[in-house]
Amino acid sequence: MRQLSVLLAVSAMTLMSPAFAADSAAPASSHATPAGEVILLTGRGTATNPQTGAIRGLVKGDPVYSGDILNAGSNSYMNLKFSDGAFVLLRPNTRFSIDRYAYTPSSAPPATPPPPVTPALPARPATPPPADRHPVTTASSTEGTLQRAFLRLLKGGFRTVSGLIGKTNADDYLVTTPVATIGIRGTDYYAYICDLACANDPIILESLDLAHLGHDLAVGATLDGVIHGSIAVTNAAGHTEILTAGQFLLTLSDGRQIRLPSEPDFLRAQPFPDPLTLCVS
Known part of the structure; x- marks a missing residue:
C-alpha cells in the first residue's frame, strides 16, 4: 500500500509539473x-x-x-x-x-482536351455513374x-490592404464592428472604434454639431477611412454607405451615419502606418 501511495503521489506531481502545464496551454489549433x-x-x-x-x-x-x-x-x-x-x-x-x-487556392492542373472522335466509329453511350455517386461541390463561389x-x-483599430479573398465574390469577406459591417472588393482602408481621443476630435465634434447630434454618441462609434479602392459600410438597419479613396464615415452607436469633411485630426497626428512597408522589428 505504501508503494502505491508513493506512485500516486509521483504521478500527481508529474501532472502538476511546468512541462505539463505548458503543454496544456498549447493552442488547440496547433495542427x-x-x-x-x-x-x-x-x-x-x-x-x-x-x-x-x-x-x-x-x-x-x-x-x-x-x-x-x-x-x-x-x-x-x-x-x-x-x-x-x-x-x-x-x-x-x-x-x-x-x-x-x-x-x-485551386492546385488542380488544367483539363486535358478530349481526343478527337473518329467519325467512322459509332459513339458509345456514356456509362451512367453508380447510384451512390453525388456531384462534388466547393464551398466558395470561386471554382x-x-x-x-x-x-x-x-x-x-486596424488598417488593412486586402488580398485575394473578396476580389471575386464580395460575400467571401466581411469585417464586423459593434455598430457596422464592412465589405470590400480589393482596397486599402482602416476602421477604428471611437474612444475619447476620437470623441474629442474637432472634425468629429463639428460634424456632430452640424447634424444636431450629441457628442456622447461618438464614443463607441466606428470610424472608417479609405486610402485606395472602396468599401461598403452597412449599419444595423441595413443601410449601406459606399466610401471611396479620401472619404471618411462615422457610424454612430444608434446607427446613424455621418460623412466627415476630412480625416479627423487625431489620425493625422498619429496616422495608421502602411502595413505593406511596416514589416521590420
Whole structure:
C-alpha cells in the first residue's frame, strides 16, 4: 500500500509539473493550417483561443489561426500577413478576432482536351455513374477554391490592404464592428472604434454639431477611412454607405451615419502606418 501511495503521489506531481502545464496551454489549433503570421510586433501581443481560453504570447514569425482573438498591447503595433496576401496592421490597444478564415487556392492542373472522335466509329453511350455517386461541390463561389475571411474588430483599430479573398465574390469577406459591417472588393482602408481621443476630435465634434447630434454618441462609434479602392459600410438597419479613396464615415452607436469633411485630426497626428512597408522589428 505504501508503494502505491508513493506512485500516486509521483504521478500527481508529474501532472502538476511546468512541462505539463505548458503543454496544456498549447493552442488547440496547433495542427491546423495557419491563417497567417506575425511579420512585425513592436511590444507585446497575444492570441487567445476562445474555445479553451488558452492565451499564448506572440513574437515575429508566429502563426495565427482561424478562431484566434488577437490583442496588441499598449504602445504595440502588430502587423499580420494572411495566406491570401492580405495585410492587417493592428494599432496599440486593439482587440481583433479572426472569426472564420480559410484560403485554399485551386492546385488542380488544367483539363486535358478530349481526343478527337473518329467519325467512322459509332459513339458509345456514356456509362451512367453508380447510384451512390453525388456531384462534388466547393464551398466558395470561386471554382476550385475555398475562401472566406470573416473578421471582427472588438476594440481599437486596424488598417488593412486586402488580398485575394473578396476580389471575386464580395460575400467571401466581411469585417464586423459593434455598430457596422464592412465589405470590400480589393482596397486599402482602416476602421477604428471611437474612444475619447476620437470623441474629442474637432472634425468629429463639428460634424456632430452640424447634424444636431450629441457628442456622447461618438464614443463607441466606428470610424472608417479609405486610402485606395472602396468599401461598403452597412449599419444595423441595413443601410449601406459606399466610401471611396479620401472619404471618411462615422457610424454612430444608434446607427446613424455621418460623412466627415476630412480625416479627423487625431489620425493625422498619429496616422495608421502602411502595413505593406511596416514589416521590420
